[in-house]
Amino acid sequence: MKKIIISVLVIIALMVPLLPGQELSGDDIIKKVNELFNVESGYAKSKMIIVTTSGSKRTFIYESWQKNKGEKNLVRYLEPRRVKGQAVLMLNNANDIWMYFPRTQRVRKLASHAKKQKMQGSDFSYEDMGSGDSFLEDFNTKRLKDEKLEGKDCYQLELTRKPDSDLSYSRLVMWIIKENFVPVVIDYYDEKDPTHLEKRLVESDIRIIDNIPTAMKIVMYNKNDNTQTVMELLEVRYNIKLDDSMFTERGLKK
Amino acid sequence: MKKWVIFMLFFLLSLGLLKAKIDVDLFGYFESQIMGVNIHKEFIGLFSNKLRLDLKSEIANNITFAANFNCLLYHGKTEWNILDFLPDSAVAEVPEGMESYYLFPFSDRYYLDNAYIKFAFKYFDFIVGKQQISLGTGYVWNPVDIFNVKDYLDPTYEQPGHNALRIDVPLGSTFTLTALYGPEDTWSASAKLIQIKGRIGRFDFAFIAIDKSWLFHDYVEFDTDIMNFTELPEKRQLLGFSTAGELFGIGVWVEYAYNWMEETDDFYELVVGADYTFDFQTYVMVEYYRNTLAKSNYEDYTLNDWLRLMTQEQKAIARDQIYVLLQHPVSDLISLGLSTIYCISDNSMGLIPALNYSLSENVEIMVYLNFNIGKDGKAYAKTMGRGGMIRVRVYF
Numbered sequence: 001m002k003k004i005i006i007s008v009l010v011i012i013a014l015m016v017p018l019l020p021g022q023e024l025s026g027d028d029i030i031k032k033v034n035e036l037f038n039v040e041s042g043y044a045k046s047k048m049i050i051v052t053t054s055g056s057k058r059t060f061i062y063e064s065w066q067k068n069k070g071e072k073n074l075v076r077y078l079e080p081r082r083v084k085g086q087a088v089l090m091l092n093n094a095n096d097i098w099m100y101f102p103r104t105q106r107v108r109k110l111a112s113h114a115k116k117q118k119m120q121g122s123d124f125s126y127e128d129m130g131s132g133d134s135f136l137e138d139f140n141t142k143r144l145k146d147e148k149l150e151g152k153d154c155y156q157l158e159l160t161r162k163p164d165s166d167l168s169y170s171r172l173v174m175w176i177i178k179e180n181f182v183p184v185v186i187d188y189y190d191e192k193d194p195t196h197l198e199k200r201l202v203e204s205d206i207r208i209i210d211n212i213p214t215a216m217k218i219v220m221y222n223k224n225d226n227t228q229t230v231m232e233l234l235e236v237r238y239n240i241k242l243d244d245s246m247f248t249e250r251g252l253k254k
Numbered sequence: 255m256k257k258w259v260i261f262m263l264f265f266l267l268s269l270g271l272l273k274a275k276i277d278v279d280l281f282g283y284f285e286s287q288i289m290g291v292n293i294h295k296e297f298i299g300l301f302s303n304k305l306r307l308d309l310k311s312e313i314a315n316n317i318t319f320a321a322n323f324n325c326l327l328y329h330g331k332t333e334w335n336i337l338d339f340l341p342d343s344a345v346a347e348v349p350e351g352m353e354s355y356y357l358f359p360f361s362d363r364y365y366l367d368n369a370y371i372k373f374a375f376k377y378f379d380f381i382v383g384k385q386q387i388s389l390g391t392g393y394v395w396n397p398v399d400i401f402n403v404k405d406y407l408d409p410t411y412e413q414p415g416h417n418a419l420r421i422d423v424p425l426g427s428t429f430t431l432t433a434l435y436g437p438e439d440t441w442s443a444s445a446k447l448i449q450i451k452g453r454i455g456r457f458d459f460a461f462i463a464i465d466k467s468w469l470f471h472d473y474v475e476f477d478t479d480i481m482n483f484t485e486l487p488e489k490r491q492l493l494g495f496s497t498a499g500e501l502f503g504i505g506v507w508v509e510y511a512y513n514w515m516e517e518t519d520d521f522y523e524l525v526v527g528a529d530y531t532f533d534f535q536t537y538v539m540v541e542y543y544r545n546t547l548a549k550s551n552y553e554d555y556t557l558n559d560w561l562r563l564m565t566q567e568q569k570a571i572a573r574d575q576i577y578v579l580l581q582h583p584v585s586d587l588i589s590l591g592l593s594t595i596y597c598i599s600d601n602s603m604g605l606i607p608a609l610n611y612s613l614s615e616n617v618e619i620m621v622y623l624n625f626n627i628g629k630d631g632k633a634y635a636k637t638m639g640r641g642g643m644i645r646v647r648v649y650f
Contacts, residue, residue: 052586058615080615081281081649096456103412105386109458109498111505113531121586121612166503168533191533227586249451250379250424 026143029155032181033174034135038069039212041242045078045235050122051228060120061234065242069133072247083120089252093134094126100252107249116168123199123220123229127168138165139172146178149185153178160194170194180213182206197223210238278311282322283649291641293338298331300360321369328360339638340560341631347474347557355476355483358564368415378423384415387434389449389462390509390525391498394577394595395543395569397511397523398462398494401436401445403566406577406595407606407624407643418445428453436466442489443467457499462511464492470518473561489516505529513547521547523569539579545570552600552632572633574598587612595634602628602635616649 043065050058061079066072073090077083085102097110115127127134135141139159147156159172171194173187184203190196199222203215218231245251283306290299308322336356337345348356370383390396394409402413416436423431429452436445445467451460468490475484494511509525527541548570549555555571563571576598581591593606608622623642626634 050586054585054587056587056614058586058612081283082616082618084281101410104388104410106388109391109505109507111500111503111529113503113505113529116531116533117535117537118583118586121583225586244427245424248424248427249430250422254374 024143024155026141026157029143029157029176029181030135030139030141030159033176033183034133036181036212037135038066038133039238040069041065041067041238041240043235043237043240043242044233047232047234048120048122048124049230049232050120051230053225053227058121060122065246067242067244067247071133072244073129074247074251075129077120087252088119088126089247089249090126090129091247093137094129097126098249098252105253107252112166123222123225123227124231125168128220134167135159138162138167144173147175149175152184154184167191169198177206180206182213182215184215199223209236212238278309280307280309281650282307283647285645285647287643287645289641289643291639293639298334300328300332300334301330302360303327316374318372318374319370320372322367324363324365324367326363326365328362332360334358334360336561336564340557341555341635341637343553343631344555344557344560349474352474352476356561370415378421381418381420381422384417385420386413387416387418387420388413389460389496391458391460391496391507392509392525392527392541392543393539393579394541395509395523395525395545397509397525397545398460398464398492398496400464400466400468400490400492400511403569406593406604407622425450425452438467455499457497460496462492462494462496464490464494466490466492468515468567470562470567471558471565473558486517488518490514503530519547521545523547535583537579537581539577539581541577543570543575543577545573548573548599550574550599552602555631555633570633572597572599572602575633597628597633600628600632602626602632604628604634613646618647620645620647 043063045061045063048060048062052058059080060077060083062075062077064073064075071091071093073094074087076087077085087100089098090096094115095112097114099108099110101108116125118124119126119129139161142158142160144156144158147154154175154177157174157176159174161167161170168191169188170191171189174183175185176183182203186201187197188199188201190198199220202219202221203217205216206213207216208214214233214236216233220229222228285304287302288299290297305325306322308320310318310320313319334357336358337348337353366384368384368386370381370385373380387401389399389401394404394406396402396404401416405411418434418436420432420434425431429450432447432449432451434445434447438444446465447462449460449462451458453459468488470486470488472484472486477484491514492511494509496507496509498507500506505528507525507527510522512520512522514520524544525541527539529537529539531537547568549559550573552572559571562568576596578594579591581589583589589610591608593608595604597603603626605625605627606622608620611619613619621642621644625640626636626638628634628636630637
């Protein structure tokens with residue numbers, strides 16, 4: 001019943017901006033995007049394909065669980081064999097990170113600077129994977145001129161990092177589909193040089209899952225290294241019941 | 255021969271279980287390694303091939319069985335004379351006629367490791383069998399871990415399993431109480447451990463108490479009854495703590511343990527470490543280690559000190575050391591590293607440049623070299639040789 005209520009609320013929330021004559025501010029839009037990204041809880045099984053500069057590929061399959069709108073995240077690798085069983089627990093919007101290594105059964109706490117590290121050598125950093133309410137808390141939002149992208153009417157937003165934020169990007173530019181608030185393109189700009197495009201994220205294959213529009217394919221292009229990482233969602237479920245004990249050291253080692 | 259039969263039985267049993275479609279996960283790795291060192295103007299090489307076969311199965315709801323069988327074969331220079339690596343002052347202590355006792359053989363090994371059953375109950379986990387015991391927050395040294403000693407050349411390499419009964423009781427969502435019993439011949443000789451681990455703010459904390467029987471050897475006296483060097487067993491009691499967290503954006507950790515010894519002098523160990531990842535992906539780590547069981551003047555190092563270090567009866571020969579690691583991903587598949595271990599007590603240093611290459615998804619190559627820069631007799635003396643290692647590991 002609770003699930004139905006949440007789903008209805010999400011649909012209503014997404015429909016509100018479609019009412020005629022209503023103009024949305026940048027803050028309104030980014031709140032909708034944040035709601036879409038951070039459902040109350042969720043599970044996904046994903047395939048991550050890293051395409052290296054030499055063109056060779058590395059494929060990872062992992063499961064991830066999130067709770068409290070992305071505040072708690074757990075990632076566990078299934079493939080390849082080299083990393084099978086390795087797990088990452090991120091709490092407090094990835095400000096606290098623990099890694100579990102099954103062969104040594106050792107749990108290592110990582111400081112927040114580790115968020116900058118590439119996740120298994122991919123073009124996603126830990127920060128990109130578990131940033132919770134980062135769009136709202138770490139950035140000031142400004143609405144730019146609407147644009148059409150791949151035949152879709154899109155809002156365009158510029159997010160500028162707040163002075164007290166330690167995030168690795170100075171600013172983001174987003175193109176968000178008006179119809180469903182899915183950000184189809186996000187440009188990430190260099191931490192020190194706000195004119196230097198570092199990464200571009202492109203979302204596609206948008207499907208409605210548990211009444212939530214979901215991009216089943218996400219590609220991160222790294223403009224610095226000329227590499228890319230493709231993430232495909234193989235299975236997704238939203239608003240599922242997850243016990244808090246999952247997001248502890250005990251849950252990490254399971 | 256008998257060991258080979260056991261290995262084949264283990265392997266066939268594993269395949270049989272798979273074929274019978276019992277939910278058993280069969281995995282592991284094959285590792286081929288070349289280790290070489292140039293000593294006294296002669297290059298000696300030791301080659302090894304290791305096959306690790308892991309079995310893991312959830313045999314019932316919340317009951318997991320896991321084990322691995324290891325087959326380790328050596329060839330090349332399989333018998334090393336430890337005296338070749340020691341300073342003249344230590345070699346001079348060898349009793350006349352006993353020189354042949356200081357040969358270290360690398361013998362083929364077939365062994366079952368990490369064979370345990372884990373019961374995950376609602377309020378606690380219980381693990382019985384041979385299992386990994388990983389304690390402490392240090393990277394190279396772990397004062398609170400008296401079960402394992404890491405190799406500074408390769409500190410993340412897996413440790414052997416230990417026979418134990420272990421219970422982990424979560425206390426709320428942030429604290430865990432652990433009790434461990436490592437059975438030996440008698441209750442008194444058995445290892446007992448209790449630890450409370452938790453999180454306060456942005457820091458993880460662990461307080462630990464261990465009671466364990468400890469075995470030193472006297473490497474200048476031979477006991478003909480046991481046909482080995484004279485054993486000097488004594489009780490070791492440890493009280494320690496470890497913490498890991500963040501200060502001003504820098505990762506920090508501290509580990510401390512005080513050891514009460516039954517016969518020999520009490521001592522303490524301390525580790526203080528910090529790490530940081532720069533925006534350009536370079537990772538830097540610094541770790542300071544103090545061990546008061548070790549000596550502060552290199553002229554006091556004895557044959558026993560050297561042998562106890564090599565046999566891991568003690569973790570250091572020199573009292574104060576610093577380890578620095580620099581690591582940078584030069585491409586998405588290659589990572590370069592440079593470790594430096596500097597002995598503050600005797601002003602000697604070891605350099606360990608390393609390379610990791612991901613050849614394919616399940617194949618990795620690791621290469622490291624080791625150059626010592628220090629006068630004869632010091633912890634990292636030039637005369638101890640210059641060496642390196644190439645390791646290829648294939649996961650399946």
